[in-house]
Amino acid sequence: xxxxxxxxxxxxxxxxxxxxxxxxxxxxxxxxxxxxxxxxxxxxxxxxxxxxxxxxxxxxxxxxxxxxxxxxxxxxxxxxxxxxxxxxxxxxxxxxxxxxxxxxxxxxxxxxxxxxxxxxxxxxxxxxxxxxxxxxxxxxxxxxxxxxxxxxxxxxxxxxxxxxxxxxxxxxxxxxxxxxxxxxxxxxxxxxxxxxxxxxxxxxxxxxxxxxxxxxxxxxxxxxxxxxxxxxxxxxxxxxxxxxxxxxxxxxxxxxxxxxxxxxxxxxxxxxxxxxxxxxxxxxxxxxxxxxxxxxxxxxxxxxxxxxxxxxxxxxx
Amino acid sequence: xxxxxxxxxxxxxxxxxxxxxxxxxxxxxxxxxxxxxxxxxxxxxxxxxxxxxxxxxxxxxxxxxxxxxxxxxxxxxxxxxxxxxxxxxxxxxxxxxxxxxxxxxxxxxxxxxxxxxxxxxxxxxxxxxxxxxxxxxxxxxxxxxxxxxxxxxxxxxxxxxxxxxxxxxxxxxxxxxxxxxxxxxxxxxxxxxxxxxxxxxxxxxxxxxxxxxxxxxxxxxxxxxxxxxxxxxxxxxxxxxxxxxxxxxxxxxxxxxxx
Numbered sequence: 001x002x003x004x005x006x007x008x009x010x011x012x013x014x015x016x017x018x019x020x021x022x023x024x025x026x027x028x029x030x031x032x033x034x035x036x037x038x039x040x041x042x043x044x045x046x047x048x049x050x051x052x053x054x055x056x057x058x059x060x061x062x063x064x065x066x067x068x069x070x071x072x073x074x075x076x077x078x079x080x081x082x083x084x085x086x087x088x089x090x091x092x093x094x095x096x097x098x099x100x101x102x103x104x105x106x107x108x109x110x111x112x113x114x115x116x117x118x119x120x121x122x123x124x125x126x127x128x129x130x131x132x133x134x135x136x137x138x139x140x141x142x143x144x145x146x147x148x149x150x151x152x153x154x155x156x157x158x159x160x161x162x163x164x165x166x167x168x169x170x171x172x173x174x175x176x177x178x179x180x181x182x183x184x185x186x187x188x189x190x191x192x193x194x195x196x197x198x199x200x201x202x203x204x205x206x207x208x209x210x211x212x213x214x215x216x217x218x219x220x221x222x223x224x225x226x227x228x229x230x231x232x233x234x235x236x237x238x239x240x241x242x243x244x245x246x247x248x249x250x251x252x253x254x255x256x257x258x259x260x261x262x263x264x265x266x267x268x269x270x271x272x273x274x275x276x277x278x279x280x281x282x283x284x285x286x287x288x289x290x291x292x293x294x295x296x297x298x299x300x301x302x303x304x305x306x307x308x309x310x311x312x313x314x315x316x317x
Numbered sequence: 318x319x320x321x322x323x324x325x326x327x328x329x330x331x332x333x334x335x336x337x338x339x340x341x342x343x344x345x346x347x348x349x350x351x352x353x354x355x356x357x358x359x360x361x362x363x364x365x366x367x368x369x370x371x372x373x374x375x376x377x378x379x380x381x382x383x384x385x386x387x388x389x390x391x392x393x394x395x396x397x398x399x400x401x402x403x404x405x406x407x408x409x410x411x412x413x414x415x416x417x418x419x420x421x422x423x424x425x426x427x428x429x430x431x432x433x434x435x436x437x438x439x440x441x442x443x444x445x446x447x448x449x450x451x452x453x454x455x456x457x458x459x460x461x462x463x464x465x466x467x468x469x470x471x472x473x474x475x476x477x478x479x480x481x482x483x484x485x486x487x488x489x490x491x492x493x494x495x496x497x498x499x500x501x502x503x504x505x506x507x508x509x510x511x512x513x514x515x516x517x518x519x520x521x522x523x524x525x526x527x528x529x530x531x532x533x534x535x536x537x538x539x540x541x542x543x544x545x546x547x548x549x550x551x552x553x554x555x556x557x558x559x560x561x562x563x564x565x566x567x568x569x570x571x572x573x574x575x576x
Contacts, residue, residue: 199412203476206370207426207483208402217425221416 046293053287059280074288076254080170080263081292084245085238087174087258088181093231095178096185103186104193105215116190123183131247134176135168139248142175143167146259160257168250171258173265176244181234188233192226193219225307232303239296242267266292319517320386320403320486321346322367327381328546329362329371336362338546340381342536349509349518351528351555354538354570359547360521363538364489367519368404369397385486402426405485409492411472413464413479420460422475423447426483442482450478451508470501477508481516488512490520494527506531525571529559537567 061069099119103112146169150161163169196219204214220227245268252262264272266288274285322344329337337359344350352360365371366379369390383390390400405426413422423443427434434442443460447453452474456467464475473493480488490509494502509518509531522528528535536552551564562568 197412199408199410200414202370202373202408203412203414203479204425205373206368206401206406206408207429207479208398208400209429210398213429217429218414221414224416 049286049290049293052283053290055280055283056287059283063280065281065284070284070287073284074266074291077264077266077269077288078291078295079254081239081265081267081295083170083258083263084174084177084241084249084265085235087171088177088238089231089235091175091178092182092185092234096182096230096234097189097227099182099186100189100193101215101219103190105211105219116187119183119186121183122179123187127180127241127243128247130176130180131244134172134244134248138176139167139172141167142172146171150257150259157256158258160255161259163259164250164261166250166261168248169257169259169261170249170263173245173249174258176248177238177241180241180244181237184237185227185230185234188230189223189227192223192230195226196222228303228307232300235299236296239292239299240267241265242271246271319346319515321517322487322519323382323384324367325382325384327363327366327379327383329359329366329379330377331374332376335546337366337538338548340549342549342552344517344519345534346517347513347515348533349513349520349531351532351535352519352521352538353523353525353528353535354547354550355540356523357543357547358538358540360538361491362547364491364519364521365406367487367489368406369400370406372397402429402483403485404487404489405480405483407473407476407480407488407490407493410496411469411476413467413472413475415463415465417464418461419456419464419467419475422464423478423482425479429483446478446482447475449481449512450474451504451511452478468501470497470504473497473501473505474508477505477512481512485516487517487519490518492521492523495523502527525559529555535559537562537564537570539566539570 056064056070061067064070064073066073099115103116103119107115143163143166146167147161147163149159150163153159154161200218200222201214204217209217245265249264249268250261251264251268251272255262270285270289273281277285324340324342324344327337327340328335340363352364354360362371367383367390371377371379379391381391385400385403389395390404413419414425417425420443423446424434424439427439427442444453444457447456452471455471456462456475464472467475473496477488477493494505497505506527509520512518513533520528520531532555534552535555535558537550537558538547539550540547551558551562551567553562558567559571562571568574
């Protein structure tokens, strides 16, 4: 091999600027567009909601549905929305975390794959099918249980009887929602559990941790931000879910009881009333939509805050 | 505290692959034993069989005996969890729990034993362990800060503090300095010298000067070729291994002629 003895003479040109490659420019431009686009869409939706909702706030309270102003119209809907979502989360979260841990740390590999696939399939079922399932299959079967709750735990306000004879109650809607958000929470938790560094798992095992202790010591703390994100996505879906609730729930006025007919959620109310609405009623429904938008935003900001509160302990540094 | 280990004709398999073959050795209590040898010769695999950590890898199993002061670690009624509480381990890369404070990291092993400790007692364990790992003066004012905020060398000493907090009989170290700078390495080596007064220490290292500096006895592992099992070539006093080994391959390796 020959080596050049004399390096080529240096050219007396000013230091060349880094050349902007077309690929870089296209990529940077397209990501920026995508980022801006999402903000534009969000701002557009917010602007639409605010403008269309405005007449409701300016109108005479007596003209609003119910005759006592917008606030007394919307708060039972807010209560119903939150109640359905909370029931769904209470049921789905432990179940989803259990399934995710089983898939990531307990199940034999083959079974884990199959199970993960089945859970993902749950997310592919349209909500109208869940609604049908809720009415036709679930409601008659849980009716007895709700009646039992009303008979035996009726002193707790949320179980006050008499229980609905059809089983189409808030609690049933919550169960249906739980099944719907289960795959979201499971899929995200499973992914973060699988990401736990082997190093941390081995650290726990080498200290003499059993498998469950290792999970509590290394896997769950590491996955905590991911778990919270999963729950928040699930909550978002539960708050906004329309069809299943509209079909399953036998709606009515406000009641504390989750086992009788009554209550409604914002999304279901909009879906049920919008086709028949006109004039101020339309504006009122849109205003209710604005409230739902605000609730969802608040929930997401709260979740961000929870995650960032212990940022230095997150393991990302 | 501190027990001796006797290994009798140990084979380690990954599935059907024989990774380490026919190792027999005696590791004295309150001494430092170093394992040296080229990459892939089974040192790390072998050291993990001393606290059954190899079982974490699917398909890994052993044949043969490992006796901790006469008790077989692989007897049918022995729980690997109890083995690991007696035989602590420090890993190649520092691995403090990122979600825990320095204090909680040290106490992690104690909490597993599910003992309810009074705060004063816990404080005492934290201080003693961190002092034992020569880390106390550097972190005593920030015990509630995350362990992942320390430097690499400090993190490794934190891991040592965590391991000795539960007062194990034996401390295994799998290349504890390979991710550290020379100053931190020196700190850990000094620490090993102090720890051997109370613990039986086994250390895997790629750094032969390190083996010569810290260990009393040295075991040389080698491998005949890719796909062949690793074997213990010879084990002797460290001075003898580095000056006048009985096997030619050992001499070639320690004098830098291969590997």
